[in-house]
Amino acid sequence: MTTFSNRKIVCLAGGVGGAKLADGLAQIVPPENLTIIVNTGDDFTHLGLTICPDLDTVLYRLAGAANEETGWGRAGESWRVMAEVGRLGGPDWFRLGDLDLATHLLRTYLLGEGESLTAVTRHLCQKFHIQPAILPM
Template sequence: MTYDHVAGRRFLAISGGVGGAKLALGLYHALPPEDLCIIANIGDDFEHLGLYICPDFDTLLYTLSGVANPVQGWGRRDETWTFMQVLRQIGDDAWFLLGDGDLALHVERTRRLHRGEGLSAIMADITRRMGVGCTLLPASDAPLRTFLDTSEGRLDFQTYFVRERCIPVATGIAFESIGAVQPHPEILAGLSDPALAGIILCPSNPFLSIDPILAVPGLRDALRQSPAPVIAVSPVIAGKAVKGPTAKLMAELGLEVSAASVARHYADFVDLFVLDETDAALRHDIDVPCVTAQTLMTTLEDRVALARHVCQLAQAMGRNG
């Protein structure tokens, strides 16, 4: 299936995993690959069984390369599970699923990290080998980790999200760096590029997927100062999260579960907020300029249509006129 590309300049997208990857895939089909750069969340990254795992980056990689599991949205299509079956027989640390094909990626990434290569360089090479033509970058080469303060104490993201299945009540979120965390230089260069037509926040969890990216020192300021307009697509439709624990988390943190809350969360740097058509009445409760669109993406055509619409909005409103 092919689509006519949006004519114009470069775009930069900021995304978490499954939810954001839907729009990222639409952008990948709507734009020439050389005109698209996608920044992936690193707050979910962790070491498990001696392997360095990057769940959100890998979900984007699998989605854009066409090998993602279409039902789950994460992991690989037609995966096999021999490794996990044996691990359950001989060990007790099998709560995080690693398919056999997925395991190969983690082994190769870890091997090269131990050899001294940088994360972004490793993943750029693997991205190319998997046939993805756009630029896909981690927010930083240095680790930054998401932790949640909960009714069960402070939990790292994967423990909260996977092992505990988001059941503990969340009372706060923290981001902890390990070493000198800085944005990848290519990200900062892209954000300041006069040829950048737009910056798109994909509909990922604002608190667990987008905020870790914004927590990388300098990135939020770079977004504010960029010559390109910043457009965010709401991950909340009619008071419900499209994917994941967003609604539960917002309620536990004392926030109204609505697209308006998300818009307020981004208000200091977003120029335009895209609401779903069902939330049109919320426009009066949001200080950020808003437009409505069909944001629920159930098919590839939905993803491409929304991507084209958002790109066209960015081109029409460019900060430099």
């Protein structure tokens, strides 16, 4: 059987499948030996917020907070904010859950304060108790 205890592993991840791969590797590779580089090519701005869907999918999966039904978003999510945005006539085509919005609000705030996306991702990893290094590409 192969052991990963003395090998450095880099995982390139994007989307739900990449998040599952990263999670599987995190189960067998010591956190100090695992670096996950996540796609940012699908990042965009919505309602003035920086949205990093692949980063968030990996974060939530590794934190055990992912919505298992959809594969993306947070478990136990509600959509009251976006329902109200739609009711008020705003763009509600991209469904951001209330818990997910907290991530986007904080990310956008920290980026606006001059933090890099790498530093913001590191901060979120700490708050979600994720040990392997996660780097935006």
